[in-house]
Amino acid sequence: MKNASLISLGCAKNLIDSETMVKQLVDMGYGMTDTPSEAELIVINTCGFLESAVKEAVDTILETARCKSDGACETLVVAGCMVQRYGKKLLSELPEVDLFVGTSHYQELESILRSSFSGNPRRLWIGRPLHSGNGSARLRSTPSHTAFLKIAEGCGNSCSFCIIPNLRGPLRSRTEADVLAEALALAEDGVKEINLIAQDTTAFGLDRGDIPALPRLLEKLEEIDGIEWIRLLYAYPDRIGDELLRVMAESNRIVPYLDIPIQHSVSRVLERMSRPAGNPEKIIAKIRSAIPAIALRTSIMVGFPGETEADFVELVSFMERTEFDHAGVFAYSPEAGTRAARFRKSPSEKIGQRRRAELLEIQRGISRRKLQRLVGKVLPVLVEGLHPETDLLLCGRLATQAPEVDGNVIITAGSAETGQIHRVRISAAHDYDLEGVLLEGD
Numbered sequence: 001m002k003n004a005s006l007i008s009l010g011c012a013k014n015l016i017d018s019e020t021m022v023k024q025l026v027d028m029g030y031g032m033t034d035t036p037s038e039a040e041l042i043v044i045n046t047c048g049f050l051e052s053a054v055k056e057a058v059d060t061i062l063e064t065a066r067c068k069s070d071g072a073c074e075t076l077v078v079a080g081c082m083v084q085r086y087g088k089k090l091l092s093e094l095p096e097v098d099l100f101v102g103t104s105h106y107q108e109l110e111s112i113l114r115s116s117f118s119g120n121p122r123r124l125w126i127g128r129p130l131h132s133g134n135g136s137a138r139l140r141s142t143p144s145h146t147a148f149l150k151i152a153e154g155c156g157n158s159c160s161f162c163i164i165p166n167l168r169g170p171l172r173s174r175t176e177a178d179v180l181a182e183a184l185a186l187a188e189d190g191v192k193e194i195n196l197i198a199q200d201t202t203a204f205g206l207d208r209g210d211i212p213a214l215p216r217l218l219e220k221l222e223e224i225d226g227i228e229w230i231r232l233l234y235a236y237p238d239r240i241g242d243e244l245l246r247v248m249a250e251s252n253r254i255v256p257y258l259d260i261p262i263q264h265s266v267s268r269v270l271e272r273m274s275r276p277a278g279n280p281e282k283i284i285a286k287i288r289s290a291i292p293a294i295a296l297r298t299s300i301m302v303g304f305p306g307e308t309e310a311d312f313v314e315l316v317s318f319m320e321r322t323e324f325d326h327a328g329v330f331a332y333s334p335e336a337g338t339r340a341a342r343f344r345k346s347p348s349e350k351i352g353q354r355r356r357a358e359l360l361e362i363q364r365g366i367s368r369r370k371l372q373r374l375v376g377k378v379l380p381v382l383v384e385g386l387h388p389e390t391d392l393l394l395c396g397r398l399a400t401q402a403p404e405v406d407g408n409v410i411i412t413a414g415s416a417e418t419g420q421i422h423r424v425r426i427s428a429a430h431d432y433d434l435e436g437v438l439l440e441g442d
Helices: 014-027 050-063 081-086 089-093 106-119 165-168 176-188 213-221 244-252 267-272 280-290 309-322 349-372
Strands: 002-008 041-044 074-079 099-101 147-152 193-197 229-232 253-259 295-302 326-331 378-386 394-398 409-413 421-431 436-440
Touching: 014 041, 014 074, 014 106, 014 147, 014 193, 041 050, 041 081, 041 106, 041 295, 050 074, 050 081, 074 081, 074 106, 074 213, 081 089, 081 165, 099 229, 106 409, 147 176, 176 213, 176 295, 213 229, 213 244, 244 253, 253 394, 280 295, 280 309, 295 309, 295 349, 309 421, 378 409
Parallel strands: 002 041, 041 074, 074 099, 147 193, 193 229, 229 253, 253 295, 295 326, 409 436
Antiparallel strands: 378 394, 378 421, 394 409, 421 436
């Protein structure tokens, strides 16, 4: 049996694509290995959203290509967003690569490989992404108790700074039946937590004119036995309607958590970003009124062309008033192919990085204060297993902590089975993590 190795770069949505390709490799008879030098076939699934991600991908490709001379590698495949973004340019710039497969064709990897092995000289497989995905046709790489579930492909928004619609194509929602079938299979496989993802989860169903599709889907997901936590990620702010909030508020399984990439608080900046220019504070207030205990994550971009010092001061005030539970802050970088890349380049990159550091420091203080309020409380924690830095402690997450992006609960006393939800008394708070003790009998 020959071995294959897949290196996955980028976001959780990309990870699902990688899992889809792994399933195809296994169906072809390959054994999978985490050691690329031992694999006859290596696939690198790339991110191409930012130039920094492209650089990481190129560095990974060049490093991995050494396996063709120093290891067992016979075929090197590069897939994903970077291929979709640069297409034919890669053929001459990366001669080490045998096949390039864009986001339009990753679900056809098996047939592409068979065609290549039969003598087809075509190296580049790229087109307009139109498939809607099939999440059940994958081999998961996440822990057995948690899974991402992609409910749509592509994006129908037109943010001026973003190249995703070019990389992923237009919005294509999966059918409700398809999503439910995958969720049922995940539950039967022992998954306790599903995290719904898409470029914009709140756009689910809009491409077919089905406006209440997401609230209805959530209600049906809640009926699946075995799934205890359902989490909604990447929610577009102006699509968080009353019906969605009602379903979340009345649910026992949809966790009180929303990931809302606000991007900014100043309407003039939002307009230049081609984002909803409504009042973000009113949106947040509506959400918290409907679900008082909700935890909110957001993404903020600073240094966008035209952002003045006064705009930034207003943004800082907004963040201090709003007190998001979790926030990612990014300094703007111009990306070729976007409208914003043609805007006047101000403020400078240095100013953008300074504003990012300042906002992150403010958010660090907010996070610590909010976590401090949980000390002494008994809360349900999903036990993830041993702490990544020591075998002496367990680690888990609250329902208000999403996997990979938020903090953790470090369990300093007690033992528990991985993948189970147990009561933990919170004993200490740090900037982003908590400490706690498992209650006896749990």
